[in-house]
Amino acid sequence: MKTQCLIIDDEPLACTLIADYISKIPQLEVLAICHNALEAFETLKNKQVDLLFLDIQMPTLTGIDFLKSLSNPPKVIFTTAYREYAIESYELEVLDYLLKPIPFERFFKAVDKYFKSVCSIDAQVFPSKSVLVETFPDYIQINMNKKHHRVLFEDIIYAESLKDYVRVHTQNTSITTKEKISDFENKLPAFFIRTHRSYIVNAKKITAFTSQDVELGDREIPIGISYKQQVFEILKKI
Structure with a gap:
């Protein structure tokens, strides 16, 4: 049905x-x-x-x-x-x-x-x-310097906004593409969290968090004031 x-x-x-x-x-x-x-x-x-x-x-x-x-x-x-x-x-x-x-x-x-x-x-x-x-892929295609990169969602640690660009960080490399971070966010699966107007993190990679930031191994990503309540509600469910 x-x-x-x-x-x-x-x-x-x-x-x-x-x-x-x-x-x-x-x-x-x-x-x-x-x-x-x-x-x-x-x-x-x-x-x-x-x-x-x-x-x-x-x-x-x-x-x-x-x-x-x-x-x-x-x-x-x-x-x-x-x-x-x-x-x-x-x-x-x-x-x-x-x-x-x-x-x-x-x-x-x-x-x-x-x-x-x-x-x-x-x-x-x-x-x-x-x-x-079967319908939804497990990767995202990112364009950089006219080259199309296929990056597994699981490999992405976080993404950061650089004005009209987004830099995507994985364990071994980073890729920068011309795109608004809000548009990039819409292409990501549910386990990605917008913690700040400039940052999106992979919730599966979070190792610790405070009222001010989330930790992804040795990286600290800030939690914006306007995102704080939403972020904590999501983190409670993880």
Whole structure:
């Protein structure tokens, strides 16, 4: 049985993009598209919804207020252009928080979180993680000086922003590519954490952490004030 998805967004182009992404994953199916929370209320009353793709800034009722009003909500992935609601979204225990424009790799990572969460409930009903892994590669392609480097996610220790460039550090080398760090972040799997506006770290490589920084062996990476609560919430679960 396919996962029934409800898209709630007042922007038609955003709805079209999410619907297209859903169509690329065989285990998902678009049940309905709603352009405001009031439409979504009616859909939830009459149909069984497994997963919500929910915008935040909408007329009449925001996505956050809509979610708070539900007594028994489905799993939720926020899709928004606004970063400032991230902390509140974690308090609502949503699966993920996707920033527009949303690349497919980042969308896929959020869907993978959904399947991991439901597999822990009933592995007989829902697809196993291996079904999704076949679609999602275990490496990232990084372009430097017209050369394309394939770097395994597992080998990346951290990445740092150098204005319009990102330097990716592995155990043995570093590769610099022209890309915004926020765009680079969207291509990474769930075990990477943004600790600072200039740094992303591989959570699997963290050997210790304090209120000010995380340690990756002999490297210390700062934790930015605006990222602190989000980072600690993630670290508690690792």
